[in-house]
Amino acid sequence: MFRTALRNVLAHKARLLMTVLAVMLGVAFVSGTLVFTNTLSNALQNSSAKGFDHVDVAVRAQSRASEGDTVGKAPELTQALVDRSAGVPGAASAIGVVGGFTAIADKDGRLIGGGFQSQGGNYWGTDDARYPLVGGRAPSGRGEVLIDSETARRTGYKVGDTVRVSVDGPVLTPTVAGVFTTDDGNVAAGGSLVLFDTATAQQLFGKTGAYDEIDVEAAPGTSQDALKSALDRALPKDTVETTTARRLAADQAEVIASSMSGLKHGLLVFAGIALFVGTFIIANTFTMLVAQRTRELALLRAVGASRRQVTRSVLVEAFVVGAVAGAAGLVAGIGIGVLLKVLMDTLGANIPAGPLVVTPGTVAAALVVGIGVTVLAAWLPGRRAAKIPPVAAMSSVHAAATTRSLVLRNSVGALFSAAGVAVVLAATGMSGDSGQLPMGVGAVLLIIGVFVLTPLLSRPLVAAAAPVLRAFGVSGLLARQNSVRNPRRTAATASALMIGLTLITGMTVMAGSLQTSIDRMASEAIRADYVVSMANGNTLSPDVGRTLSTTEGVTATSPMRNAPSRIDGRTEFLTGVDGAAFGTLTDLPVDDGSFTIGGTRVVVDADTAEEHGWRSGSAFTVHYADGAAQRLTVAGVYRSNEMIHGILLDTATLAPHREQEAGDMLVMVKTASGASDSTKDGLAKALGTNPAIRIQDRNDVSDDIAQMFTLMLNMLYGLLAMAVIVAVLGVVNTLAMSVFERSQEIGMLRAIGLDRRGIKRMVRLESLVISLFGGVLGIGLGVFFGWAAGELLGARMPTYELVVPWGRMAAFLMLAGVVGVLAALWPARRAARLNMLQAIKAE
Structure with missing residues (x-):
C-alpha cells in the first residue's frame, strides 16, 4: 500500500501541484515570519548589548x-x-x-x-x-x-x-x-x-x-x-x-523579545488564515483525486485491502505532499524573511546589521505545519473513500450524497450559524474588553456555520445569476448547471475566497467607521485652530505656551499638563488647563452640571465619575506629588474623547504642586484669522521653525489619531492578500479537476457544435459565478462583523458611527470577479484544447 501511495503521487504530479503551492504559501508565511522576527530580535539584542561595553x-x-x-x-x-x-x-x-x-x-x-x-x-x-x-x-x-x-x-x-x-x-x-x-x-x-x-x-x-x-x-x-x-x-x-x-x-x-512577540503573533495569525483557507483547497483536491480513483481503490478492496489500509494510503500521499510543500515553504520563507528586512530598510525603518537567523524551531515548525495541515485535510476524503463498498465503487454508484447526509449537514450548519449570531449579538451588549472573547468565539462559530451551509446557499444564489448568464446563450446555461452540479465542491471553492473577503470587508468597515468618529471628535469637540506638541510625544517646555500666548494674531491658548496624584487610595492623573480659556478652545458635551474650571472647581469625564461615584457638586480630597492635600469640587461631568479625558483643573491650582516647572503635553491655540497656511507659518516662525514641534490643525489631529488604524488596515490588506492568492489557487485547482472529470462531456459538446470559444466562455463563466458567490458571502459576513465590532467599540467612543463604504464593497465584489476570470484562464484553455474524439472515448 505504501508503494501504491507513492506511485499515485508520482502519477498525478500536475493535479497535486496546486495543492503543493497552497500549502507552500502558508508554510512560507509561517517560516518567513519566524525568520524575520528572530533575525530582527537578534540584531536588536546584539546592538543593545554593545551599549554595555563600558559599564559593569x-x-x-x-x-x-x-x-x-x-x-x-x-x-x-x-x-x-x-x-x-x-x-x-x-x-x-x-x-x-x-x-x-x-x-x-x-x-x-x-x-x-x-x-x-x-x-x-x-x-x-x-x-x-x-x-x-x-x-x-x-x-x-x-x-x-x-x-x-x-x-x-x-x-x-x-x-x-x-x-x-x-x-x-x-x-x-x-x-x-x-x-x-x-x-x-x-x-x-x-x-x-x-x-x-x-x-x-x-x-x-x-x-x-x-x-x-x-x-x-x-x-x-x-x-x-x-x-x-x-x-x-x-x-x-x-x-x-x-x-x-x-x-x-x-x-x-x-524586553526586545517581548516587543517582537506582538509582531510575531500578529503575522502568524495571518499565516494561520492562509493555511486555514488552504485547508479547504487541500480537502477539495483530495476529494476529487479520491473520486477519480474510486475504481482503483475498490479494486484494492476487492483483492484484500482493508478500509484502514485504503485510508492510510491516502494519508501517505498527503504526508509526501505535505513534506515537499513544507520543505519548499521553508526555503521560500527564508526568502520572505530577507525581503521583509530589505522592505523595512527601504521604508526608512533602519535595522541594525546582523546575520540571518534560521533556528531549528523554524525548520521544525515549517515541516510540522506543512505535513500536519495536509494530512489533516486529507483524512476525511480518505475515510470517506474507504467506506464505499467495492461493488458500488466499481459500478460508479458513489457520487451522489444521500438525503440523510445533506439534512444532517444543513442542520449542523444552521445550528452553528444560529449559535454564532446569538453569541455575537450578546457580545455587542457587553462593555470594555469583556466582549472581545465572546465576539471572537461567535465569529468563528458563524463562519463555520456558513461554510457548512454553503452547499445549500449555493443553489438560490447561483440561480439569481441565471438572467445574466442567459445572455451568454448555451455557454451561460451550461456554466450555471455546472456551478450547482456539485454543491459541495462549489461550496469548498467559494469558501476559501469567502474567508479572505470577510476579514478584509470587516476591517474596512471598522476602519471607515473609526475614521468618521475621529473626524467628528476633532470637528465637534475641538474649537481650537491648532494643537501644538512635540514630534516624539514628549512634553513641551512651558516657554512654548508663553511664546504662543504673546504671538500676534493668537486670541486664546491653553496648555494641557499632566500630574500624578492619589485619590481614594489609588493613583489618578490630573490634567491642568487654563480654566478661563479652555471652554473657548473645546466643546465637550456635559452630562451633569456645568463646564466650569477654576480655583477648587474641576470637571471630570463620565467614566472617572462613575468609577468614584461622583456627580455635580461632589467633593473629594486629592493628594499631590509634593504630599500636599486639597479639597476639590466637581463642577460638571463631561464626555471624554481620545484626546481629552480624566480630571481637568486650573493650571494655577496645579502649578504649586508640580516639580519645578514641568512641561506641557500640548498647547491648544485659537487665532483671529482661523486655520490657514499663512497662520501656521507664522506660528512656526514664532517658535523658531523648530523641527521637534508639530503644529496641527483639526484635520491634522484627526489624521494623526487615525494614522495607526490606517497603517494597520494597509498591513492587513497586504497580509490578507496571501489568503486571496491561496483562494485563487483553489479556484484554479477546482476548475482544472472539473475539466478533467468532464472531458467526455466537453468532447460531446464540441462534437455537437460548441466551438472552442464557447467552451472557454463556459469555464470562465462557471469560475466567475463561483467567485462572485464567495464574494457575496464574504462581503455580507464582513459587514455584519464590522457592525458588531463597531457596536462593541462604540460604547467607549461617543462619536462612533457605523459607515459602510459601499464604493469599496463594490470594488471587493469586482475583485472577486477578477479572481474568477484570472483563475479560469488556464483551465479554460485546457478545456478548449481537448481532442474531441479522445475525450469522447475517455472513461
Missing part, C-alpha cells in the same frame, strides 16, 4: 511606589554618589549619565532620526571612552555640541558648522565642536545622538546637579558581581539600587 554595574535611583495617599518621588543621583561609587574597592571609574529626547534638524530644517530615535546625552569630562572622538574636541557650554559620525555623514555637518537643536521646545543653535563614533542601537537603526557637556545636559534635561544613572566600570580582575557587592555596601540602600551589566543586557534582550 549601573547605579539607579530606587523607584518609590505610591504609598497610602501619597505619590512616591524618586531620590536624586548626585555628584557625591558618583564620587563615592568611583572610590569603592574594585571600581576603575564611575561616570554620571543624563539624557533624553533631543531633536536635531538637517540642513533643510527637517527632523533627523524620526522622533523617538533622536536622543541626547552628556559627554563626561574630556575623554569619554563611550564616545571616541574622530574629529574636533569636547563641547563646552550651551553653545557647543558633539554629533555622531552617522548623523554627520547623512547630513554633511562637520566641525565648526552651526546646527539647530531642541530638547523640549525652544531652539538652540550651537556649533559642532566635534564628531564621535558610537555603538548606540538608536544610531545604528537610523537615529541621531547629540552630546552636551555635563552641566548643560543636566540643565536642559531638567536634572540640574543630578543624573539619571551612574555607570561604574570594574578594575582589571574584578568581576561584575564583586563590584556590585562592593557598591551595595558603600551606597545607601534606601535611595539607590545596583544592577550588573550582564543583568541589564539580559533584561534588555527580554
Whole structure:
C-alpha cells in the first residue's frame, strides 16, 4: 500500500501541484515570519548589548511606589554618589549619565532620526571612552555640541558648522565642536545622538546637579558581581539600587523579545488564515483525486485491502505532499524573511546589521505545519473513500450524497450559524474588553456555520445569476448547471475566497467607521485652530505656551499638563488647563452640571465619575506629588474623547504642586484669522521653525489619531492578500479537476457544435459565478462583523458611527470577479484544447 501511495503521487504530479503551492504559501508565511522576527530580535539584542561595553554595574535611583495617599518621588543621583561609587574597592571609574529626547534638524530644517530615535546625552569630562572622538574636541557650554559620525555623514555637518537643536521646545543653535563614533542601537537603526557637556545636559534635561544613572566600570580582575557587592555596601540602600551589566543586557534582550512577540503573533495569525483557507483547497483536491480513483481503490478492496489500509494510503500521499510543500515553504520563507528586512530598510525603518537567523524551531515548525495541515485535510476524503463498498465503487454508484447526509449537514450548519449570531449579538451588549472573547468565539462559530451551509446557499444564489448568464446563450446555461452540479465542491471553492473577503470587508468597515468618529471628535469637540506638541510625544517646555500666548494674531491658548496624584487610595492623573480659556478652545458635551474650571472647581469625564461615584457638586480630597492635600469640587461631568479625558483643573491650582516647572503635553491655540497656511507659518516662525514641534490643525489631529488604524488596515490588506492568492489557487485547482472529470462531456459538446470559444466562455463563466458567490458571502459576513465590532467599540467612543463604504464593497465584489476570470484562464484553455474524439472515448 505504501508503494501504491507513492506511485499515485508520482502519477498525478500536475493535479497535486496546486495543492503543493497552497500549502507552500502558508508554510512560507509561517517560516518567513519566524525568520524575520528572530533575525530582527537578534540584531536588536546584539546592538543593545554593545551599549554595555563600558559599564559593569549601573547605579539607579530606587523607584518609590505610591504609598497610602501619597505619590512616591524618586531620590536624586548626585555628584557625591558618583564620587563615592568611583572610590569603592574594585571600581576603575564611575561616570554620571543624563539624557533624553533631543531633536536635531538637517540642513533643510527637517527632523533627523524620526522622533523617538533622536536622543541626547552628556559627554563626561574630556575623554569619554563611550564616545571616541574622530574629529574636533569636547563641547563646552550651551553653545557647543558633539554629533555622531552617522548623523554627520547623512547630513554633511562637520566641525565648526552651526546646527539647530531642541530638547523640549525652544531652539538652540550651537556649533559642532566635534564628531564621535558610537555603538548606540538608536544610531545604528537610523537615529541621531547629540552630546552636551555635563552641566548643560543636566540643565536642559531638567536634572540640574543630578543624573539619571551612574555607570561604574570594574578594575582589571574584578568581576561584575564583586563590584556590585562592593557598591551595595558603600551606597545607601534606601535611595539607590545596583544592577550588573550582564543583568541589564539580559533584561534588555527580554524586553526586545517581548516587543517582537506582538509582531510575531500578529503575522502568524495571518499565516494561520492562509493555511486555514488552504485547508479547504487541500480537502477539495483530495476529494476529487479520491473520486477519480474510486475504481482503483475498490479494486484494492476487492483483492484484500482493508478500509484502514485504503485510508492510510491516502494519508501517505498527503504526508509526501505535505513534506515537499513544507520543505519548499521553508526555503521560500527564508526568502520572505530577507525581503521583509530589505522592505523595512527601504521604508526608512533602519535595522541594525546582523546575520540571518534560521533556528531549528523554524525548520521544525515549517515541516510540522506543512505535513500536519495536509494530512489533516486529507483524512476525511480518505475515510470517506474507504467506506464505499467495492461493488458500488466499481459500478460508479458513489457520487451522489444521500438525503440523510445533506439534512444532517444543513442542520449542523444552521445550528452553528444560529449559535454564532446569538453569541455575537450578546457580545455587542457587553462593555470594555469583556466582549472581545465572546465576539471572537461567535465569529468563528458563524463562519463555520456558513461554510457548512454553503452547499445549500449555493443553489438560490447561483440561480439569481441565471438572467445574466442567459445572455451568454448555451455557454451561460451550461456554466450555471455546472456551478450547482456539485454543491459541495462549489461550496469548498467559494469558501476559501469567502474567508479572505470577510476579514478584509470587516476591517474596512471598522476602519471607515473609526475614521468618521475621529473626524467628528476633532470637528465637534475641538474649537481650537491648532494643537501644538512635540514630534516624539514628549512634553513641551512651558516657554512654548508663553511664546504662543504673546504671538500676534493668537486670541486664546491653553496648555494641557499632566500630574500624578492619589485619590481614594489609588493613583489618578490630573490634567491642568487654563480654566478661563479652555471652554473657548473645546466643546465637550456635559452630562451633569456645568463646564466650569477654576480655583477648587474641576470637571471630570463620565467614566472617572462613575468609577468614584461622583456627580455635580461632589467633593473629594486629592493628594499631590509634593504630599500636599486639597479639597476639590466637581463642577460638571463631561464626555471624554481620545484626546481629552480624566480630571481637568486650573493650571494655577496645579502649578504649586508640580516639580519645578514641568512641561506641557500640548498647547491648544485659537487665532483671529482661523486655520490657514499663512497662520501656521507664522506660528512656526514664532517658535523658531523648530523641527521637534508639530503644529496641527483639526484635520491634522484627526489624521494623526487615525494614522495607526490606517497603517494597520494597509498591513492587513497586504497580509490578507496571501489568503486571496491561496483562494485563487483553489479556484484554479477546482476548475482544472472539473475539466478533467468532464472531458467526455466537453468532447460531446464540441462534437455537437460548441466551438472552442464557447467552451472557454463556459469555464470562465462557471469560475466567475463561483467567485462572485464567495464574494457575496464574504462581503455580507464582513459587514455584519464590522457592525458588531463597531457596536462593541462604540460604547467607549461617543462619536462612533457605523459607515459602510459601499464604493469599496463594490470594488471587493469586482475583485472577486477578477479572481474568477484570472483563475479560469488556464483551465479554460485546457478545456478548449481537448481532442474531441479522445475525450469522447475517455472513461
